[in-house]
Amino acid sequence: MARKTCFGWALAIALLTSVSGSVMAQDQNTTAQTATTTSSTTSESTMKPGGATGKDLAISAAKSANHTILFRALRVSGLTEQAAGKGPYTVFAPTNEAFEKLPAGTVDELLKPAAKNRLVKLLAYHVVKGKFTAEQLQDGQKLKTVTGGTLTVSRQGDAVVITDGAGATANINQADIEATNGVIHSVDTVLMPTAAGK
Numbered sequence: 001m002a003r004k005t006c007f008g009w010a011l012a013i014a015l016l017t018s019v020s021g022s023v024m025a026q027d028q029n030t031t032a033q034t035a036t037t038t039s040s041t042t043s044e045s046t047m048k049p050g051g052a053t054g055k056d057l058a059i060s061a062a063k064s065a066n067h068t069i070l071f072r073a074l075r076v077s078g079l080t081e082q083a084a085g086k087g088p089y090t091v092f093a094p095t096n097e098a099f100e101k102l103p104a105g106t107v108d109e110l111l112k113p114a115a116k117n118r119l120v121k122l123l124a125y126h127v128v129k130g131k132f133t134a135e136q137l138q139d140g141q142k143l144k145t146v147t148g149g150t151l152t153v154s155r156q157g158d159a160v161v162i163t164d165g166a167g168a169t170a171n172i173n174q175a176d177i178e179a180t181n182g183v184i185h186s187v188d189t190v191l192m193p194t195a196a197g198k
Contacts, residue, residue: 052178066186069099069107070123076111077119087181088131090143092151092162092170094190102190125149125164125193131183134160134175149193162187165194 070093099107110119128143128151139155154161160172170189177184 051176054180064186066095066097067093069096070094073107073111073119073123077116077123085181087179089146089182090128090130090132091182091184092126092128092172092187092191093184094126094170094187095173098170098187098189121147121193122190126191133183134158134172134185145193147193151191160185162191164191166192168192 109115110122124147125145127146129146132143137153137155137160139153141153143151143153145151149165151165152163154163154169160175162170162172164170168189168191170187170191172185173188174186177186
């Protein structure tokens with residue numbers, strides 16, 4: 001299939017085009033956004049600033065060796081063909097190391113055909129409607145995923161942490177990777193929905 005990969009997480013945004021028909025994307029995200037567009041920079045935190053790809057999220061997929069597992073998951077889920085969604089969307093993209101932190105065998109199970117629905121829900125749980133730069137992510141802010149789940153932002157200075165529905169936390173280690181139809185933040189942990197799928 002395509003070249004080896006990628007901002008696979010960029011493709012996660014595109015999956016919204018297929019998921020949004022059956023799952024309600026939450027409009028409150030857009031109203032919660034601030035007007036500022038300044039990029040976040042870091043000093044002592046480990047979060048690195050991103051850059052602009054100048055391409056949509058699908059084409060931007062040809063860059064990162066740190067997200068190959070995510071890209072593989074997107075291919076297995078059958079979502080790569082819908083990777084040019086209009087957006088804007090925000091994707092919290094787990095690195096390879098994030099997937100490797102899951103219990104042994106979890107990734108292999110998720111990549112099996114029988115787990116396709118679960119995999120699609122998991123990937124969509126990392127996608128939020130609207131464009132949120134690192135600067136716009138504020139302490140205590142609640143973000144609605146396209147599956148209807150909730151992610152909570154914690155912030156201390158330039159360090160931004162995302163808490164999932166199960167209470168686990170993910171650090172943003174690279175922020176503000178800009179595509180023409182959204183923004184990607186690389187994270188060090190796979191975000192998990194609650195048992196109800198949200």
